[in-house]
Amino acid sequence: xxxxxxxxxxxxxxKNNRKKILEMLQRKGAVEVNSPDTAEELFSKTDTASAKQTxxxxxxxxxxxxTVLDSYAPPQKGMLSMLEGRTAISxxxxxxxxxxxPEVTKKASRIGALGKKVADEQAEILRLxxxxxxxxxxxxxxxxxxxxxxxxxxxFIGSFPEEVAEADLKNKLAQALPKxxxxxxxxxxxxxxxxxxxxxxxxxxxxxxxxxLRGMGFTYPAAPSKKAPAERVxxxxxxxxxxxxxxxxxxxxxxxxxxxxxxxxxxxxxxTMRRDKYQVLGELWQSPHVFYLTGFVxxxxxxxxxxxxxxxxxxxxxxxxxxEDEDLPVKLQNGFFASAVxxxxxxxxxxxxxxxxxSKVMCVFYYVLFGMMLSxxxxxxxxxxxxxxxxLKFKNIEAGLRKTMRMFxxxxxxxxxxxxxxxxxxxxxxDTIAHTFFGYYSNIPSVDNIPSLTPxxxxxxxxxxxxxxxxxFLLGIIHLFAGLAMQIYxxxxxxKYADALYDSGFWYMLVGGLIIxxxxxxxxxxxxxxxxxxxxxxSTIAVVLAAIGAVGIVATSGRESKxxxxxxxxxxGLYGVSSWLSDILSYSRLLALGLATGVIANVFNMLGxxxxxxxxxxxxxxxxxxxxxxxxxxxNLLGAxxxxxxxxxxxxxxxxxxxxxxxxxxxxxxxxxxxITEEK
Numbered sequence: 001x002x003x004x005x006x007x008x009x010x011x012x013x014x015k016n017n018r019k020k021i022l023e024m025l026q027r028k029g030a031v032e033v034n035s036p037d038t039a040e041e042l043f044s045k046t047d048t049a050s051a052k053q054t055x056x057x058x059x060x061x062x063x064x065x066x067t068v069l070d071s072y073a074p075p076q077k078g079m080l081s082m083l084e085g086r087t088a089i090s091x092x093x094x095x096x097x098x099x100x101x102p103e104v105t106k107k108a109s110r111i112g113a114l115g116k117k118v119a120d121e122q123a124e125i126l127r128l129x130x131x132x133x134x135x136x137x138x139x140x141x142x143x144x145x146x147x148x149x150x151x152x153x154x155x156f157i158g159s160f161p162e163e164v165a166e167a168d169l170k171n172k173l174a175q176a177l178p179k180x181x182x183x184x185x186x187x188x189x190x191x192x193x194x195x196x197x198x199x200x201x202x203x204x205x206x207x208x209x210x211x212x213l214r215g216m217g218f219t220y221p222a223a224p225s226k227k228a229p230a231e232r233v234x235x236x237x238x239x240x241x242x243x244x245x246x247x248x249x250x251x252x253x254x255x256x257x258x259x260x261x262x263x264x265x266x267x268x269x270x271x272t273m274r275r276d277k278y279q280v281l282g283e284l285w286q287s288p289h290v291f292y293l294t295g296f297v298x299x300x301x302x303x304x305x306x307x308x309x310x311x312x313x314x315x316x317x318x319x320x321x322x323x324e325d326e327d328l329p330v331k332l333q334n335g336f337f338a339s340a341v342x343x344x345x346x347x348x349x350x351x352x353x354x355x356x357x358x359s360k361v362m363c364v365f366y367y368v369l370f371g372m373m374l375s376x377x378x379x380x381x382x383x384x385x386x387x388x389x390x391x392l393k394f395k396n397i398e399a400g401l402r403k404t405m406r407m408f409x410x411x412x413x414x415x416x417x418x419x420x421x422x423x424x425x426x427x428x429x430x431d432t433i434a435h436t437f438f439g440y441y442s443n444i445p446s447v448d449n450i451p452s453l454t455p456x457x458x459x460x461x462x463x464x465x466x467x468x469x470x471x472x473f474l475l476g477i478i479h480l481f482a483g484l485a486m487q488i489y490x491x492x493x494x495x496k497y498a499d500a501l502y503d504s505g506f507w508y509m510l511v512g513g514l515i516i517x518x519x520x521x522x523x524x525x526x527x528x529x530x531x532x533x534x535x536x537x538x539s540t541i542a543v544v545l546a547a548i549g550a551v552g553i554v555a556t557s558g559r560e561s562k563x564x565x566x567x568x569x570x571x572x573g574l575y576g577v578s579s580w581l582s583d584i585l586s587y588s589r590l591l592a593l594g595l596a597t598g599v600i601a602n603v604f605n606m607l608g609x610x611x612x613x614x615x616x617x618x619x620x621x622x623x624x625x626x627x628x629x630x631x632x633x634x635x636n637l638l639g640a641x642x643x644x645x646x647x648x649x650x651x652x653x654x655x656x657x658x659x660x661x662x663x664x665x666x667x668x669x670x671x672x673x674x675x676i677t678e679e680k
Contacts, residue, residue, distance in 0.1 A: 080390075084395065
């Protein structure tokens, strides 16, 4: 249980060493910069907003360029590439490659321009194809769609919003215009929702004919072609062909930059680091010749950092213990076994002021509870084996993901342990296979007195669920009492021994006494089929302790108040015993999830034997076995993870832990693709 001790560091140095000092601090990632809001009149801050914006634009430019490049020349990545982590480079390589940043930025700009050109040409093709589609009904027209007529004739080229036969159209015009003769009507094309027509008449009757046509729903084309439709379509197809050639040319040029992908990614990280550096630079207080930096640094590395700054950069460095009023950042530091669950704590909240790191205590319960919920040796073996392979093969895996893999490895080991204790190996797969394919009649199909090939070392939950339920409640009580013990430890560290008694000791007496009295009662033992002899004197002492605890809770829960208000608060505090009941019952999920895993596994095993023995039966069994158990493992793995976290967050943390700590965020190289290592 270790929250890293922090020191406040003050650095005073010459401005001509500012760049080197900031880059060194960024590579080490050891100092969280925390500059004061005010300083002496001699000092001022530099406005770095413009520089930060420039670096951010460069990052976005390169990121977009890589996205474009990957769409035409995707990198060759394996399924597990995400586990490979970032590529490590030395500080010397960083300095050398950073010189190429301007040239790489130009390439990124060119890739971006090419990507835009491809997008523009593709949009142009869609626009041209839409024009061709709109002209398709007019392909039978051999004159310009803009034709209005000649000196003696009027021409109307347009459409009706429905299918109209040529004869019907002529009849309607004749009825509408009985005095007009010599009207030529030609249907160019007819479809269900559109009829394209060519109408011609003498110019003296143009107004009458146009009015009659409009009365029938006639409309002119929205974008009439200047050329004949067929000629215009050929022209558009030619433009589409040219656009496609331009796209092919641009795509080929984009693919030619495939070898620069790594340089692009590095440069994006380079500009990200510069942006972060200028962010810190804008927070520094500076005079014409000196700059001042302050922040927090882990106490264990503070002397070494102080020595390096003083010897290499002639800086004046001062270390001091922060005051109790300061908002200290929180960093956890644990060993191999406990550090694996730090991500679980981080997912809830880091320890607040005066709170301890619960990792070392929590990890034991976490692995035990997770294993009980899954409780199958076969599943546990797969989890442990898979995570072990990842941990051994991918040495460069990111630290956070490595801890998560290690956590699931321990969870897998715990799952194997409980699977052996409960006799579950992919459910009853061993007995099912032996019975179906090898004729071994175990007790699985209700044949009695024949031992199982995989007997439990303790008991089988499916045969004795009541025992598992009682054990789950017992484990839950231990878990909750461990939370109370953590609260006592936190109070003791601060010298608040009376508060430890009031807020934890009395609850030990009340809950512990009630539990012992309940277990010793004949009613409980008959109901649970227990044969546990508890002397009457022990039960009497337990009742007395429970009474003392109850009185103590009523007397002290409202100790910050006086009079009747204190009594009411005390009674309300005693009412909290009901939450203890719900907390203990909450551990019945260990029984539910453990049984669910075993029952579902057995069902899949049974389904796999529907075709009996033989080759066909073996093939069916293998298919059902693989698919069924993979699904069962994934579903119950998720359930075990969620419910184990829930028991930590709600039941365990509820007894002592509030969180609210601020994560230690050092000024570091927060890169996405590469990580810089210090040369040794």
